[in-house]
Every structure is written in structure tokens, then in C-alpha cells.
Amino acid sequence: MTGRPDVIVVGAGFAGVAASTALAERGAKVLILETRQRPGGRAYSWIDPKTGEVRDNGQHVLASFYIETMRLLKRIGTESAIEADPTFRMHLWERGRGDFDFACPRLPAPLHWLAALHSCKRLSVASRAVALSLRGRARALLSTDSEGQPLTVEEWLRRVSGNADIAAVLRPVALASLNEDPSEGSAKLFARVLDRLLGASAEESGLALPRRGLGDLLHGFENYVATRGGEVRYRATALSVRIEDDRAAGLSLLGGESLDAGTVILAVPHERVGWMLPAEHLGAHAGIADVPWSPIVSTVHFYHRPILPSRFVGLLGTPTQWAFDRGVDAEGRHAVGTVRSAAFADIERPLDAIAEETARDLAEAFPIAREAKLIRARVYKERRATMRATPGVQRLRPPAETAVHGLYLAGDWTDTGLPPTIESAVLSGHRVAALLR
Numbered sequence: 001m002t003g004r005p006d007v008i009v010v011g012a013g014f015a016g017v018a019a020s021t022a023l024a025e026r027g028a029k030v031l032i033l034e035t036r037q038r039p040g041g042r043a044y045s046w047i048d049p050k051t052g053e054v055r056d057n058g059q060h061v062l063a064s065f066y067i068e069t070m071r072l073l074k075r076i077g078t079e080s081a082i083e084a085d086p087t088f089r090m091h092l093w094e095r096g097r098g099d100f101d102f103a104c105p106r107l108p109a110p111l112h113w114l115a116a117l118h119s120c121k122r123l124s125v126a127s128r129a130v131a132l133s134l135r136g137r138a139r140a141l142l143s144t145d146s147e148g149q150p151l152t153v154e155e156w157l158r159r160v161s162g163n164a165d166i167a168a169v170l171r172p173v174a175l176a177s178l179n180e181d182p183s184e185g186s187a188k189l190f191a192r193v194l195d196r197l198l199g200a201s202a203e204e205s206g207l208a209l210p211r212r213g214l215g216d217l218l219h220g221f222e223n224y225v226a227t228r229g230g231e232v233r234y235r236a237t238a239l240s241v242r243i244e245d246d247r248a249a250g251l252s253l254l255g256g257e258s259l260d261a262g263t264v265i266l267a268v269p270h271e272r273v274g275w276m277l278p279a280e281h282l283g284a285h286a287g288i289a290d291v292p293w294s295p296i297v298s299t300v301h302f303y304h305r306p307i308l309p310s311r312f313v314g315l316l317g318t319p320t321q322w323a324f325d326r327g328v329d330a331e332g333r334h335a336v337g338t339v340r341s342a343a344f345a346d347i348e349r350p351l352d353a354i355a356e357e358t359a360r361d362l363a364e365a366f367p368i369a370r371e372a373k374l375i376r377a378r379v380y381k382e383r384r385a386t387m388r389a390t391p392g393v394q395r396l397r398p399p400a401e402t403a404v405h406g407l408y409l410a411g412d413w414t415d416t417g418l419p420p421t422i423e424s425a426v427l428s429g430h431r432v433a434a435l436l437r
Contacts, residue, residue, distance in 0.1 A: 013041020016267030018429025095317030150391030
């Protein structure tokens with residue numbers, strides 16, 4: 001890139017890619033700085049040097065109602081890199097109760113949800129009636145100022161229904177979407193998830209997985225930026241923002257380089273903002289840099305035959321919470337991915353112990369797994385998966401615009417109204433780009 005950039009974006013995670021490509025689309029000359037040698041931030045994949053297989057750093061589930069994410073993928077031409085179910089479909093197995101399905105037929109809204117509720121044998125007639133009011137109750141919570149008395153998911157479930165069937169179905173959804181135990185997760189954030197999910201049409205409600213690997217979702221974004229006059233620089237670490245007279249002036253880089261820019265977007269993890277930017281410039285949100293992380297532990301188990309009854313399966317009552325059919329690899333092995341959200345109890349456990357326990361959970365839930373040959377298993381621990389999504393953290397999440405003129409923040413940890421997810425990250429990047437019109 002020649003000349004001074006119009007905007008410097010620090011970080012090539014989903015937030016930084018969303019912001020930079022949206023700005024490039026409008027003709028801005030953007031320079032992206034990324035410490036690593038790849039984009040994606042905490043959601044990435046790599047090629048196993050021993051097998052040549054694509055590996056993700058964990059199981060990342062997307063959804064068709066991830067509006068901002070789909071918008072980003074369409075912009076850079078990678079929307080075909082994900083495979084979504086045609087409608088919301090989930091098979092659940094509950095210890096002590098067996099299997100049941102929750103599946104939306106392709107009907108006009110809200111008939112698709114009505115039909116799904118009616119066909120779900122886990123729900124009694126009374127609980128179906130409660131379920132019909134869930135979106136209204138979620139929207140009522142979103143319309144109130146709950147900062148004075150923030151609610152956890154568990155507290156909200158007791159208030160809105162007191163129904164054991166509804167709580168049994170919603171707890172694992174809350175755990176997965178917030179990466180928090182329902183007893184600690186923010187009810188308001190979960191209400192936003194429910195509002196989006198229950199407000200989606202049948203065609204926009206399906207869950208999705210990358211066809212091959214997470215890295216494919218952002219493949220080629222560098223070329224998108226470059227052909228519009230911008231540049232992506234990997235192995236470039238920004239140390240601090242230069243601020244002059246309460247205006248962004250540029251960045252100081254590791255190695256002594258200094259870059260000038262009148263507009264800077266920090267799309268970095270929340271903890272890194274604390275040492276890139278003096279606390280006084282974050283004001284009441286300065287505490288965001290000290291918010292701890294919530295871990296995720298995931299596995300991939302390879303069998304000689306398929307073992308799952310559905311592409312997405314929820315397991316209730318076992319340490320393993322979710323299982324996904326990841327298809328067949330080049331050697332004909334059937335891959336099953338699993339997830340344990342808010343995995344504080346597992347993060348220090350031996351990998352073999354987690355793999356063995358997961359195999360036992362799968363065998364307990366699915367009889368066919370007891371007869372299938374387990375070829376091998378891999379365990380992935382992501383200690384810094386997401387920022388904690390507890391009620392008290394929400395007041396610390398900063399807006400996109402800072403008190404420093406020309407300095408903006410993007411990331412799943414900013415005040416998007418959503419849990420810290422890929423969709424939240426992309427939304428934050430798009431919001432910053434919209435502010436720079």
C-alpha cells in the first residue's frame with residue numbers, strides 16, 4: 001500500500017475483518033495489523049502436519065440467523081464455506097428420559113415454531129403453552145433496565161415459567177450460547193439469543209457448521225482488501241495508540257516502528273485493550289480489561305461408522321453437552337465433534353481422561369456407539385474461549401466510540417447486546433464501519 005492509510009485496524013479476527021472489509025467496500029484505504037500469521041482471532045483452523053487434515057481450534061457452531069456474519073461472508077465470497085440445516089433441527093438425549101426431537105418444518109412464521117412445540121414429546125401441554133410466551137417474555141426483559149438488579153438465566157427461568165420441562169430444554173441452549181452455567185450467565189444476553197432465534201423464519205433458523213474448517217470462512221479477505229487499495233500485515237504487533245490532544249494520531253509497533261493515522265480501530269481481545277490504551281480513555285468501562293475468560297473444551301472422536309442420529313445432538317445430564325456429525329475424513333473415518341462449555345472443571349484434567357469420559361457419554365446416549373470401533377480421539381482446550389458473560393460484566397462492555405476522537409473499539413466483548421460470539425464480533429465491526437460513514 002502506498003501513502004497514508006485512511007484507517008488502521010488492529011486485529012484480523014472476525015471483528016477486524018468485518019470492519020476492514022466493510023470500509024474497503026466503500027472505498028476506504030485500510031491497513032490491518034495482525035500479530036499472528038493468520039486471520040480469525042480465537043476462531044481458527046490449521047493443517048495437521050502429520051495427517052494433512054484441517055483442524056479447528058474447537059467446535060464453533062454458527063446459525064442462519066447470524067445476519068451480520070452471513071453479510072460478511074457474502075461480501076468476501078465465502079458463504080459457501082458453511083453448511084446450514086434448512087430449518088432449526090436438534091435431536092436431544094436426556095439421561096434417565098431418553099431421546100426426543102425439536103425440529104421446525106418449513107412453514108410460515110410463527111407456525112414453524114408452533115409445529116415444533118407440538119411435536120416435541122419432551123414438552124407437556126402445559127409447558128408448550130409456556131413456551132409460546134417465551135419470545136414475548138424475552139422481549140419484555142430486553143425492554144427493561146435491569147442494571148439495578150441483574151438476573152441470571154436460572155433466576156429468569158424461575159420467574160417466567162417455573163416449568164421443569166422448559167428449563168430442561170433451555171438450560172443447555174443458554175450454556176452453549178453464553179459459555180456460562182445458567183446459574184451464572186446473564187439472563188438479558190440469553191433473552192437476546194431467544195429473541196433472535198424465535199424471531200427467525202423457518203429458512204433462517206438452521207444451525208450451521210463450516211464445511212471444512214473455520215479458516216475457510218475468512219479465506220481471501222486479504223485480496224479483497226488489497227484490490228481496494230488496502231493491505232494486511234501479519235506478524236505486526238501494535239503496542240499502543242498514540243494520542244495527541246484527545247485525538248488518535250497513530251500507533252507504536254513492536255520493533256520501534258511508528259505509524260500515522262487519524263482513525264484507529266482496536267479490534268483486539270478485551271484484555272489487550274488494557275495495555276494498549278490508558279484507563280482514563282475507557283472511563284467507566286476500564287474494568288473490561290480485567291474480566292476473566294470462560295474456557296471451552298472440545299473433542300473429535302473418530303469411529304469406523306456413523307454413531308449419531310442427527311447432525312446436531314444435545315446431551316442432557318452428562319459432562320459432554322453437545323455432539324456434532326463432522327462427516328467422513330479422507331481415510332473414511334466418521335468424525336464426531338463434542339463440546340463442553342464453561343469447562344472450568346475440565347481445563348486442568350488430563351486429555352486422555354476427557355477423551356475417555358466423552359466416549360463413555362456417547363456410548364451411553366447412542367447404542368450404536370457401543371458397537372462402533374473408536375479409532376482415535378483428540379481433545380482441544382481453549383482456555384481463553386470467551387469473555388465471561390455474567391450479569392455484572394455487561395455494564396463494563398464499552399460502546400464502539402471512545403472519548404478519543406478517531407479511536408474506535410470492536411470485538412465480541414464490546415456492547416453489542418449479544419453474548420461474546422462470532423456474530424457479536426462481526427456486528428461490532430460493522431457498527432464501527434457504519435460510524436465512519
